Amino acid sequence: MLGIMTCIIPIPNETRICNNLSMKGLAFLIFCNIFILSDITIAIDIIPTSQSLYDGDTLVSCGQTFELGFFTPVNSKNRYLGIWYKNIPDIIVWVANRNSPLTDTSGFLKINDKGNILLLNGNGSVFWSTSSSRTWANPIAHLLESGNFVIREWFSNSESYSWQSFDYPCDTLLPGMKLGLSLSTKRSWNLSSWIDDSDPSSGGFTYSLEQHGLPEFVLRKGSKIVYRSGSWDGVQFRGLPELTNNFVINPIFIYNASDVYFTFENIDKSTISRFVVNVSGSLDYLTWNGKQRGWNCIVTMMKDICDNYAECGAYGVCTMNGSLGCKCMKKFTPRSPQDWHNFDPSAGCVRNSPLNCSHGEGFIKLKGLKLPDSPNILVNESVKSAEECKMECLANCSCMAYAATKMSGCITWFGDLTDIREYTEGGQDFYIRLAASELDKQKKDTRLIIIISAALTGMGIVVSALICFLWRWRKKNKEKKKTEEVGTDHNIDNEPSEKCTSSSMLGDNPELPIFDSEKLATATNGFHLSNKLGKGGFGTVYKGKFPNGQEIAVKRLSKSSGQGSEEFMNEVVVISKLQHRNLVKLVGCCIEGEEKMLVYEYLPNKGLDSFLFDPKKQSLLDWRKRFQIIEGIGRGTLYLHRDSRLRVIHRDLKASNILLDEELNPKISDFGMARIFGGNELQADTLRVVGTYGYMSPEYAMDGRFSEKSDVFSFGILLLEIVSGKRNTSFSHHEQHLSLLGYAWKLWNEDNLSALIDPGLSEPCFEEEILRCIHVGLLCVQDFAEDRPTMSIILSMLSEIAPLPLPKQPAFTERQVSSSSDYESRGKSSEAYSMNYISYTDFQGR
Incomplete structure (x- = not known):
């Protein structure tokens, strides 16, 4: 203009x-x-x-x-x-x-x-x-x-x-704009979405600050709440840790007698940024990248399912650590167990014992929560100590819970509690009221646990010492007998020594069952060929069955395998500490001499590759099932990166390491190459690059540098494979030397992404969603790690919550078909199998 x-x-x-x-x-x-x-x-x-x-x-x-x-x-x-x-x-x-x-x-x-x-x-x-x-x-x-x-x-x-x-304001908050309330002038500053991209009229979504006890931000669709930030505790909004934990903006919250509002300023004054409520209802903070000519999403407010308002109903706690995502508070049970079993927790939970305001009622402490919503919340700023706050709540029979904050004082809740989220880090301590009978039972249970634990600990020490003594005695007798018979001092049976020390190898995982090799041999019929499920770079996997009927998959490491004790124990330690519906479950392990075995839950449908790249089975994966698999892999990876007790980088996400259960639900497997990151660790370097060529990010393959974005790259490859039905490690465009990534990029530039879609996915009603997935896949495989989105943003993009910036040219767009490189030959050979083991490439990074 x-x-x-x-x-x-x-x-x-x-x-x-x-x-x-x-x-x-x-x-x-x-x-x-x-x-x-x-x-x-x-x-x-x-x-x-x-x-x-x-x-x-x-x-x-x-x-x-x-x-x-x-x-x-x-x-x-x-x-x-x-x-x-x-x-x-x-x-x-x-x-x-x-x-x-x-x-x-x-x-x-x-x-x-x-x-x-x-x-x-x-x-x-x-x-x-x-x-x-x-x-x-x-x-x-x-x-x-x-x-x-x-x-x-x-x-x-x-x-x-x-x-x-x-x-x-309309739908956008710029630096210096206010979002909140002026108590003196009765003015409110709210955001409201456009109706759609062609109509800027006030749309269905509004984002505003509400005074409900403590101030909090609420996103509504019409009059219905779809998201809340959690209460302001005097320091931050507990449900929005990203606003205070970033290096782009300086958030400012004013809370006094005349004004209650949020505003922000850019730390770098040259930054161009905005906060926007999109027509879909997503809440995003975006910054402009002048070099790339695109917007980068720095913060997405609704990042996962636990940000959905009241996802788990009354007294339900949403957590990304569990398989369902919801659990009941302590001393509560599902209101509708059948619905809960069918993954519908909306009915919430009920108390095991109802309150009757009798003498002896009290509270139990819950840690790391987003403070809940309730019909009535009161704040008493004059009460600062937790004990005073407790007595204030206890004195009112209608008070259901309390929390004490240094800045805001005593907060008490009246009525059913809802929209509760549990965080792995941060969050607020919270105290829920319980009946006297529940507290008495808890005290008895605690005393009983202490007594039993002490007794078992003492017995365990005695039994362990006795077992080790018997093993040494047996070993000595065997050696003596062998010496007498053969006239040599060679030790041909080191099993007792290894078994005696195996428990120490497991570190702090004493709860993980340790099976002896005889039991696993019996379960697999002597590792018979008929029970062989597959073979990979580190050994063979067999189907087994315990006498109680439990089916298992036994991963038996080859004695000549490149996976040594370090990788084996790494897999044991990592996966035994993780629990998510989209991660394979480790049942136990066996360490006897040179024999190393991992025992997993048995998944009858083997790996995703056995369906995706098999023309006979491919038709079983319609788009709804493929999208479910994509979301499941994404949720499992997000759990590894952000929501588990450990921060884990998998380093070998690929189709054969995604196992499918009876209903074709995905489970990420094979954690032998996984790396645990510390709380502040963003990336690491290694001289020993392991994984499968075709799924490795360029910074990892070439320089040995890996981070969360390395798994994001692998996820992008998986996404493109699932959409196209083509294997990246063996794809080559018939006219040009293009990899699957190169072919996808070529089609992007030609505005012809539909040509990448598997012909078996013929339903036109899903084409827009499929094209969106291809777009997200291209964003995941960008050459530079910093250009790729995080897993939380990826899930928001797939759910049409987060906007889609334009991708740049992916890495590895050309395939060298004239020579068989060590990379490619190893990648192809490893991809010939479909089971729960690693494909291994070992070379020196620069």
Whole structure:
């Protein structure tokens, strides 16, 4: 759009920064103002009462960041007055007449003598206007560099405004804008989505600050709550740790007698950023990447299923650690066990013993929670100690729970508690009220546990010592007998020594069952060939069955395997500490001499590759099932990265390491190469690169550097394989030497992504969702790790919550078919099998 063809006299403050002129320059501008019809074109940032802004003209802020004028949304004929980024296309940050559109291009903007802005059409009808709080002698409308459109006095040095667009946000929050309440003026600053991309009218989603005991941010669809941030505890919103734990923005929360609001500023003043409520209801904080010409999503508020409001019903706690995602509070049970068993926890939980306000009632402590919602929440800032808060709640029979915070004082809840989330790190301590009988039972159980534990510990020491003594005695007798028979001192049976020390190899995992080799041999019929399920780089997997009917899969490491004790124990330690519905379950292990075996739950459908790349079975995976598998792998990987007790980088995500249960639900397997990260560790380096070529990220394959983004790359490969039904390690375009990634990128540039879709996925109603998955897959396999999204953002993208930026060219887009590299040959050979073991590539990183 063009700027207004005129010059204007400079004014104080921000305009003076733009036009720091001498008196001669000022005189020149006055002269220039006389000759408006001259050929000189100067973009200005103000409108005085003597001028109007017509459709086709624009105001431009002094630093050229924002522009104000008329626009038409895509697929619409209506005209609106709005503000957008001058040098960033298609991002509207504010709309004046969002609910009163113009129907033609006759609209114009003017400021009257009373200091109000009017938006009129060619017939003089007013479509939108401001209501200024005061009048000025010489009012002007001024577009500031912050994006704020204000009414002010022309020659005043004051930054006092009689009206400002920042007081009337639409769907976007810019730095310096407020989101909250002015208690003194009764003004509220809320965000509301557009109806859709072609209609900026106030949409179905609103994001606002609500005073419900403590202030909290709430996203509503209509009147229904779909997300809440959790209460402000005087330090932060417990449900929004990302707002305080990032290096991009400085969040500011004002909470006093006159104002309660959130605002933010960029740490780097050159950053261009915005917070937006999208038409889908997602809440995203985005920054502009000028080099890539795209928006990076820094924070997504609704990042997983536990951010859905009341996901687990009353007294249910949502956690990403469990297989269901929901669990009942201590001393509570599911209200509807059948629904709970069918993965529908919406009915919530009920107390084991009802409250009756009798003597002896008390509280149990729950740690690391987002404080719950309830019909009535009270805050007593004068009560600071936890003990005083406890007594205050105990004195009221209707009080269900309490929490004590240093900044906000005592918080008490009345009525059913809902929307509770458990965090692995952070969160708030919370105390739930229980009946006297439950507390008495807990005390008895605790005493009994202590007594039994002490007794078992003592017995365990005695039994362990006795077993080790017997093993040594047996070993000595065997050696003596062998020496007498053969006349040699060779030790041919080191089994007792190994078994005696195996428990120490397991570290702090004494709960993991240790099976003897005879029991596993019996279960697998002597590791008979008929029970062989598959073979991989580290050994063979056999189906087995215990006498009680339990079916198992026994991974028996080859004695010549490259996987030594370190990798074996790494897999034992890692997977025994993890529990998620999308991770394979480790049943136990066996360590006897050179014999090392892992015992897993048996999954009858083997690996994803056995379905995905088999023409006979491929048809069993329709799009609904494939998308379910994609989401399951994503949730399992997110659990490893962010929500488990350990932060785990898998390092070998691939189709054959995704096992399928009876209902084709995915379970990530094979943790031999997994790496546990410390709390502040973001990446690591290694000289020993392990994994499968075709799934390894470029920074890992070439430099031995790995992080969460390495697994993201592998996930992207999996996603493209699932959509296309083609194996990345053996794909080669028949016309060009293109890998699967190269072919997908070629189709992206040709706007022909539909050609990548597996022909078996013929249902047109799913095409948009499939294309979205391809888009996400391309974002995951970008060359540089920092360009790839995190797993939480990926799941939001797949759920159409987070926006999709444009991808850049992926890594490994060409395939060298003229030679059989060590990478590719190993990758192909390893992919010939489909079971729960690692494919192994070992070479030196640079």
